[in-house]
Amino acid sequence: MHHNDRKRKWNGFSKTFPYSLLDVKDELKKKGKKQTSVKTWELTGEETRLIHEIKEQTRQHNNNNVTRTHAYFQFYLRYPEIHWALLGHMVSRNGGWNMTDLKGDLYTRLLSEKDQLIFFSFLERGNWLIFQDVYPQFLLYEQSVKRSKRLFHLLPFFNVSTFMETLWNHFWRTGDQYMLAIATVINEQSYLEKRVIQNAHFKKTVLNSIGFKLYDFFRFNHILFPFYKDETKQETLLVGNTMKHFTSLHERILLGKRLYSLLFSRENILSGVVDWAHDHPHTGSRKDYWPHLFNDVNESFSRAFYKRRTKKCQLRKGADRLYSPRLIYTWKDLNHEEEESKDWFEDWHIMDYLIDKGENIDGEIYDEYCTTLEKIELAILAKKNVLLREEAEDE
Structure with a gap:
């Protein structure tokens, strides 16, 4: 990025940082000037073994969306101070x-x-990349806690950004849970930006070739957090937010901040989400949260002419539930190519996102989500009508 562009880019941001972040600012300023490469100091045998073990554990949990999503939740149950583990779990459910x-x-x-x-x-x-970046960080934190000594100097051996090394050390000193969670949001989205959104292969095969369809797909992409209404666990409600411009790094970070505040600023939602997630292991099927509308068994003949089945998130009279299969029966595990290890971090101004600007939302999503389901059904009928018209014209 050209220097003047960068200056313009950050001009709208605040000039003053909270006192608690000044040390972070100084350290990131120094790092921004020079890319720090992995230091080749002598690792102890124990450290070498630890790096190997963490890489192996990460690999085992990174098979598919279900194994990743499960691993995030289990980690959160062990270390609830690491808020992103729950946020990542719920967003990963939506990915599935x-x-x-x-x-x-x-x-x-x-x-x-x-x-x-x-x-x-x-x-x-994207799901695979985020997991192989963030999960080693979590396991290194776990080992730091168990040994009562910080091990974040080992983060470069997992190709984790120097930005996160600074923020993990800050968290270790201060215990600032908000700061670490938002830093992780910034890190993961910046990491994706370099490797998926700006990636030449994906630009060619995905963003360009079927770009307009992808925008449609994401316009319909609500991030939903199911949660129990109260302790009786009788009723599951939804809160959430909508992804507007998924190719904008700025928008994705702000969405992450809004979703974070949705989860962690209201105790009834937080406890309701955790209880719900505990009672509903992730399968990838939307039946997990709404069995009245979705089923992981196909109830209808797929060749049959499609008739509208939903109205205000309820089944129309006599309609079959919508088929929403489990992931395990839907997609085979992919073998992923390893990533090259270039650090995304260049400009310390990105830490401006760490400041809490009150990105609160009410989380109302129900009506919007119901309307979306109906719009998708209308799109199917419109497509059918076009095909029928074309067939009639051919005859």
């Missing part, structure tokens, strides 16, 4: 729902098999 939607009742009628596979690869790549 998006993956199975591609083979469910609605999108199979709108997208070709080739497009379904391209979309899946796109979603899966």
Whole structure:
């Protein structure tokens, strides 16, 4: 990025940082000037072993969306001070729902098999990349806690950004849970920006070739957090927010901050989400949260002419539930190519996102989500009508 562009880019941001962040600012300023490469100091045998073990554990949990999502939640239960583990768990659930939607009742009628596979690869790549970046950080924190000594100097051996090394050390000193969670949001989205959104292969195969369809897909992409209404666990409610411009790093970071505040600023939502997630292991099927509307068994003949089945998130009279398969029966595990290890961090001004500017939202999503389901059904009917018209013209 050209120096003047960068200056302009950050001009709207605040000039003053909270006192608690001044040491972070100084350290990141120094780091921004020179890219620090992995130091080749002598590792002790114990450190070498630890690095190997963490890489192996990460690899084992990084098979697919279900194993990743499960690993995040288990980690959160062990270390609830690491807020991002729960946020990552819930967002990863949504990633799994998006993956199975591609083979469910609605999108199979709108997208070709080739497009379904391209979309899946796109979603899966992002899900895989984030996990292999963030999970080693968590395991290193766990080892630091167990040994009562910080081990964050080992982060470069997992190709984790120097930005996070600074923030983990800050967290170790201060215990600032908000700061660490938002730093992780910034890190993961910046990491994705370099490797997926700006990636030449994805730009060519995904963003350009079916770009407009992808925008449509994401326009319909609400991030949903199911939670129990109260202790009786009788009723599951939804809160959430909508992804507006998924190719904008700025928008994705702000979305992450809004989702964080949705989860962690209201105790009833936090406890309701944790209890719900505990009682509903992630399968990838939307039946997990709404069995009245979705089923992981296909109830209808897929060749049958599609009739509208939903109204205000309820089934129309006599309609079959929407097919929402489990991930395990939908997509095979992919073998991913390793990433090159370039650090995304260049400009210390990105830490401006660490300041809490009150990105609060009410989380109302129900009506918007119901309308979206109806819009997708209308898109299917419109497509059918176009095909029928074309067939009639051919005759």
